Amino acid sequence: MNDNVKYTLDESQIPKAWYNIVADLPKPPEPPLHPGTGKPIGPDDLAPLFPMSLIQQEVSTERYIEIPEPIRDVYRQWRVTPLYRARRLEKALGTPAKIYYKYEGTSPSGSHKPNTAVAQAFYNKEAGVKRISTETGAGQWGSSLAFAGALFGIEVKVYMVKVSFNQKPYRKALMQAYGATCVASPSTETESGRAILAKFPDSPGSLGIAISEAVEVAAKNDDTKYALGSVLNHVLLHQSVIGIEALKQMEVAGDYPDVVIGCAGGGSNFAGLAFPFLGEQLRGGKKVRVIACEPAACPSLTRGKFAYDFGDTGHLTPLVKMHTLGSTFIPPGFHAGGLRYHGMAPLVSHVHELGLMEAKAYHQKGCFEAALEFARAEGIIPAPESSHAVKCAMDEALRCREEGVSRVILFNLSGHGHFDMGAYTDFLSGKLEDKDYDEKALSEALAQLPPVAAS
Amino acid sequence: MNDNVKYTLDESQIPKAWYNIVADLPKPPEPPLHPGTGKPIGPDDLAPLFPMSLIQQEVSTERYIEIPEPIRDVYRQWRVTPLYRARRLEKALGTPAKIYYKYEGTSPSGSHKPNTAVAQAFYNKEAGVKRISTETGAGQWGSSLAFAGALFGIEVKVYMVKVSFNQKPYRKALMQAYGATCVASPSTETESGRAILAKFPDSPGSLGIAISEAVEVAAKNDDTKYALGSVLNHVLLHQSVIGIEALKQMEVAGDYPDVVIGCAGGGSNFAGLAFPFLGEQLRGGKKVRVIACEPAACPSLTRGKFAYDFGDTGHLTPLVKMHTLGSTFIPPGFHAGGLRYHGMAPLVSHVHELGLMEAKAYHQKGCFEAALEFARAEGIIPAPESSHAVKCAMDEALRCREEGVSRVILFNLSGHGHFDMGAYTDFLSGKLEDKDYDEKALSEALAQLPPVAAS
Numbered sequence: 001m002n003d004n005v006k007y008t009l010d011e012s013q014i015p016k017a018w019y020n021i022v023a024d025l026p027k028p029p030e031p032p033l034h035p036g037t038g039k040p041i042g043p044d045d046l047a048p049l050f051p052m053s054l055i056q057q058e059v060s061t062e063r064y065i066e067i068p069e070p071i072r073d074v075y076r077q078w079r080v081t082p083l084y085r086a087r088r089l090e091k092a093l094g095t096p097a098k099i100y101y102k103y104e105g106t107s108p109s110g111s112h113k114p115n116t117a118v119a120q121a122f123y124n125k126e127a128g129v130k131r132i133s134t135e136t137g138a139g140q141w142g143s144s145l146a147f148a149g150a151l152f153g154i155e156v157k158v159y160m161v162k163v164s165f166n167q168k169p170y171r172k173a174l175m176q177a178y179g180a181t182c183v184a185s186p187s188t189e190t191e192s193g194r195a196i197l198a199k200f201p202d203s204p205g206s207l208g209i210a211i212s213e214a215v216e217v218a219a220k221n222d223d224t225k226y227a228l229g230s231v232l233n234h235v236l237l238h239q240s241v242i243g244i245e246a247l248k249q250m251e252v253a254g255d256y257p258d259v260v261i262g263c264a265g266g267g268s269n270f271a272g273l274a275f276p277f278l279g280e281q282l283r284g285g286k287k288v289r290v291i292a293c294e295p296a297a298c299p300s301l302t303r304g305k306f307a308y309d310f311g312d313t314g315h316l317t318p319l320v321k322m323h324t325l326g327s328t329f330i331p332p333g334f335h336a337g338g339l340r341y342h343g344m345a346p347l348v349s350h351v352h353e354l355g356l357m358e359a360k361a362y363h364q365k366g367c368f369e370a371a372l373e374f375a376r377a378e379g380i381i382p383a384p385e386s387s388h389a390v391k392c393a394m395d396e397a398l399r400c401r402e403e404g405v406s407r408v409i410l411f412n413l414s415g416h417g418h419f420d421m422g423a424y425t426d427f428l429s430g431k432l433e434d435k436d437y438d439e440k441a442l443s444e445a446l447a448q449l450p451p452v453a454a455s
Numbered sequence: 456m457n458d459n460v461k462y463t464l465d466e467s468q469i470p471k472a473w474y475n476i477v478a479d480l481p482k483p484p485e486p487p488l489h490p491g492t493g494k495p496i497g498p499d500d501l502a503p504l505f506p507m508s509l510i511q512q513e514v515s516t517e518r519y520i521e522i523p524e525p526i527r528d529v530y531r532q533w534r535v536t537p538l539y540r541a542r543r544l545e546k547a548l549g550t551p552a553k554i555y556y557k558y559e560g561t562s563p564s565g566s567h568k569p570n571t572a573v574a575q576a577f578y579n580k581e582a583g584v585k586r587i588s589t590e591t592g593a594g595q596w597g598s599s600l601a602f603a604g605a606l607f608g609i610e611v612k613v614y615m616v617k618v619s620f621n622q623k624p625y626r627k628a629l630m631q632a633y634g635a636t637c638v639a640s641p642s643t644e645t646e647s648g649r650a651i652l653a654k655f656p657d658s659p660g661s662l663g664i665a666i667s668e669a670v671e672v673a674a675k676n677d678d679t680k681y682a683l684g685s686v687l688n689h690v691l692l693h694q695s696v697i698g699i700e701a702l703k704q705m706e707v708a709g710d711y712p713d714v715v716i717g718c719a720g721g722g723s724n725f726a727g728l729a730f731p732f733l734g735e736q737l738r739g740g741k742k743v744r745v746i747a748c749e750p751a752a753c754p755s756l757t758r759g760k761f762a763y764d765f766g767d768t769g770h771l772t773p774l775v776k777m778h779t780l781g782s783t784f785i786p787p788g789f790h791a792g793g794l795r796y797h798g799m800a801p802l803v804s805h806v807h808e809l810g811l812m813e814a815k816a817y818h819q820k821g822c823f824e825a826a827l828e829f830a831r832a833e834g835i836i837p838a839p840e841s842s843h844a845v846k847c848a849m850d851e852a853l854r855c856r857e858e859g860v861s862r863v864i865l866f867n868l869s870g871h872g873h874f875d876m877g878a879y880t881d882f883l884s885g886k887l888e889d890k891d892y893d894e895k896a897l898s899e900a901l902a903q904l905p906p907v908a909a910s
Contacts, residue, residue: 004466004531005528005531005532006466006531006532008463011461011463073460076459076460076461077460077461077539084532088606108834108835108836110873150831150832150834151834169876169877169880170625170876170877173877173879174836174873174876174879176879176883177827177830177879177883178830178831179831375632375633376605376632376633376634377605377606379532379563379564379602379606381632418565418625418629418873419873419876421625421628421629422624422628424628424629424631424632425624425628425631428628428632
């Protein structure tokens with residue numbers, strides 16, 4: 001143990017393989033199903049959307065999958081990301097807890113998303129793909145794929161959830177600066193978008209709708225593939241670099257976490273940090289408490305049903321078993337746009353069902369309040385999404401103070417909030433309201449789960 | 456020499472002392488003068504504005520000044536900053552040149568400014584100061600001092616140049632998030648501000664005006680001191696950490712720069728990188744070509760006069776010998792707000808007069824074009840200020856291609872452009888115009904230089 005505030009590692013310590021938790025789980029996750037036949041889908045069913053190398057990662061049961069050298073080469077620009085000990089925050093809170101955070105905001109686009117964007121762009125390039133279509137919520141994913149597309153020479157087309165498109169013009173500008181095209185979703189460019197606009201001309205959009213648009217474009221164009229920024233197994237796999245590095249950094253720090261915390265929309269930054277620690281536990285290592293933090297306005301883990309559902313609103317995707325609020329559920333337009341998804345990663349959902357983790361839901365005002373206290377102590381402005389993890393970590397630290405117990409808390413600060421200052425302005429001027437989802441709309445959406453869900 | 460793209464150093468390599476070029480210059484710079492008496496000012500004249508420790512640094516002729524441990528402690532959060540080899544940009548340009556850049560955008564506020572903000576906040580805190588008033592252009596300095604103030608528990612009041620205040624609302628929000636107060640300058644809060652508004656109700660503001668407001672507030676309030684984000688000797692001193700680190704990193708890279716480049720508004724990021732290299736040269740080391748890049752719309756080094764002038768528009772500061780466009784000169788409202796200052800750091804001006812460096816002026820459209828090409832190759836969006844250095848470095852690299860010569864180019868990427876995406880949107884949509892200063896206004900401003908200038 002020592003007094004450092006920052007733990008970095010030599011670039012030779014950038015992981016050489018991703019970690020796949022499936023290999024260590026007591027029970028495998030249930031397979032995706034074809035919505036027509038109700039039968040498990042095979043690699044060929046996914047071939048119109050993804051290059052085969054990513055499909056193989058999606059279904060892999062290997063514990064470690066080697067990271068190709070060209071991907072590590074790009075990772076080198078900002079990885080190993082720093083692990084910080086939040087000494088100034090600890091002091092401000094007067095807590096006996098030790099708070100550590102892994103900071104993914106040092107990437108070029110300011111979040112953890114490039115970890116998988118670079119990998120996906122690389123494999124698509126290798127497969128000769130010309131164009132990638134994708135969706136984005138707050139824009140962290142879209143700008144990360146735009147960045148990766150620029151590096152590997154692939155065109156990127158982004159369908160951005162309309163409420164975020166309007167709230168966060170700088171994110172859109174960032175995608176354009178990297179050379180990508182970005183349109184507000186629902187758009188008039190796709191059948192899925194037009195169908196929604198016909199029913200709800202003022203739709204604020206949702207990740208579910210934007211996914212439909214992006215998937216449709218990829219399915220209809222031979223030279224275009226689709227990329228998803230969270231939810232899928234291969235995305236969670238790529239994000240495991242976060243936790244693999246954090247394991248080594250905690251070792252250098254001479255500590256091991258009692259609690260590991262991440263915010264969860266689709267689940268990828270949470271899983272990226274938590275799964276390598278859960279893997280240690282599953283292989284006989286120390287038990288850790290793992291907490292996923294989600295928005296109270298879109299609470300798939302705490303209020304959703306664990307059932308087969310579509311990944312998108314337009315029902316173009318396979319059915320996946322996950323915690324879902326129903327594919328037709330549209331969350332209210334709160335500020336953590338990256339957490340506005342109706343479902344949760346099937347692998348995170350499965351791990352939750354296995355009792356290996358907890359979930360908590362938070363309203364946005366409490367999260368912004370925590371984020372400001374964090375910023376004034378630690379100097380970094382958290383992204384609104386990440387502020388959910390900050391809030392949970394601070395609550396845990398305050399509980400340590402009440403109980404007079406010192407615990408080691410580790411959370412993922414998945415991104416900075418430089419592109420989200422409009423949200424902070426709203427909060428500081430008292431304009432921000434806590435949003436709740438509509439209970440009736442949730443019941444209706446859950447009632448519309450596809451029939452296979454009952455089986 | 457090796458194939459790395461990133462050169463980091465262990466945190467034990469964070470400099471233990473700042474470097475003061477005055478010790479190595481063949482001739483000392485001329486002293487600041489009292490505007491009333493025309494005599495050199497002494498430390499007591501500055502005491503109402505600055506704590507004595509900073510005044511001592513301002514007039515020091517020591518080569519090295521020890522960095523107090525609490526400052527190094529904060530530096531640790533983001534220093535040593537990375538030195539990158541721009542391999543992807545080199546490839547895109549098809550140049551035989553080797554391009555390196557020192558990236559200061561990894562600091563909490565996204566630029567080099569915290570290097571001095573943290574130091575100034577520390578010394579003020581040590582002197583028992585309650586409040587610091589300051590000016591800011593684009594907001595990089597204001598948000599950095601707000602950050603430092605939050606860490607050391609000092610109130611920060613920022614007068615932000617009105618054109619930037621309106622162009623960059625997210626910077627203002629960042630200052631507020633750190634707990635600082637920010638008002639548009641010229642404001643109605645000070646005599647200096649009211650005097651300008653009476654003459655020019657629509658004034659876009661300037662750094663010169665904002666300095667007058669901040670100095671006035673400090674001069675009138677016993678518990679308040681003033682802080683400047685560039686120009687002064689002690690500020691350039693604090694920024695020397697950039698070049699000291701870069702010297703070591705270039706050594707690890709196995710190269711030494713032929714050309715060292717920085718953008719220059721007040722001159723601090725430029726001097727921070729360049730002076731330690733010039734110091735090596737002055738002490739018998741390798742000669743380097745050093746280039747300061749300034750905006751064509753506010754060209755103090757290339758079009759200004761080397762003369763005694765006021766540092767502010769309201770004439771509250773001492774007279775300093777510098778390259779100046781005249782303290783009444785108001786540059787047009789272009790997008791690199793951090794470079795809109797009528798003068799240049801006296802020490803940079805002196806080094807220029809000694810023939811140790813060159814200066815070049817650039818129009819903004821060419822800079823944004825270069826910045827986009829850089830962003831698509833290297834993944835980082837430069838601040839509009841830093842884009843001037845990017846443009847110059849790329850021009851130098853293209854010249855190497857034409858001449859078939861490989862040179863080693865090192866530039867300072869002083870900050871990222873996450874808060875300046877509005878400017879990129881304007882550029883991408885073709886709305887950005889090249890601005891020129893008004894020749895007549897410049898002649899008039901130069902004609903109004905204080906009488907001592909003629910001596």
